Amino acid sequence: MAGRPGPGWGRPFPRECCEGLGGLEYGQVDVTVMAWLFGYVDVTDSAFIVATLSIAFNPLFWNMVARWEHNTRALSRVFGSPHAACYCLGAVILLLNCVRSHCFTEAMKSQPKLEGLDCHWAYYLGLAILAVGTLFVTTSFLALGFTGTFLGDYFGILMEAKVTSFPFSILDNPMYWGSTAVYLGWSLMHASPAGLLLTAVVAISYTIAMLYEGPFTEEIYRQKQKGVKSK
Numbered sequence: 001m002a003g004r005p006g007p008g009w010g011r012p013f014p015r016e017c018c019e020g021l022g023g024l025e026y027g028q029v030d031v032t033v034m035a036w037l038f039g040y041v042d043v044t045d046s047a048f049i050v051a052t053l054s055i056a057f058n059p060l061f062w063n064m065v066a067r068w069e070h071n072t073r074a075l076s077r078v079f080g081s082p083h084a085a086c087y088c089l090g091a092v093i094l095l096l097n098c099v100r101s102h103c104f105t106e107a108m109k110s111q112p113k114l115e116g117l118d119c120h121w122a123y124y125l126g127l128a129i130l131a132v133g134t135l136f137v138t139t140s141f142l143a144l145g146f147t148g149t150f151l152g153d154y155f156g157i158l159m160e161a162k163v164t165s166f167p168f169s170i171l172d173n174p175m176y177w178g179s180t181a182v183y184l185g186w187s188l189m190h191a192s193p194a195g196l197l198l199t200a201v202v203a204i205s206y207t208i209a210m211l212y213e214g215p216f217t218e219e220i221y222r223q224k225q226k227g228v229k230s231k
Contacts, residue, residue, distance in 0.1 A: 136178025
């Protein structure tokens, strides 16, 4: 969705703010952070499991539906046009993303905060990361438009040229990474180790989606170019 071809922390906190890091040296945080998070999170909690499933399901759903549409044009026939079908899928994706965000928040609420992150520095860092993520998501949507964002190329709605304006000029797949940054910021603002671990799940899910989407989408545009050249 975010990568349409038309499209370690340093030390921001004083040590007393981060006493909850279990005595880890700062240089070790990047290599032990996942194990550290698992030590603070109950991964068998029902809200955490539901959030994890929701995070994993969303990109799987939209990729499967979009490929099915590309191969069969079934949705375009049902809704009368590719544009109507794309708008319908986009609306469903937006709804699923709202459900995912709700499940993510409920999972954070169901588990304790991390005392070492429950401070002003962590809160404002999280707020800044959330703001940057929101900027990337919003500007990506404005650059791509609705159909460019929500898999329009799978419906045969192809862009004339690759989008190279901000934020695509500084980052590949800015909507995916922007969304990940939003969840990271939200987790830091809530001092939530469960949220941080779920953010890692978001990043992994999006990375898999990018590996899955990228070559397929590129092939769609290669076929378009072949068609143009053959005329």
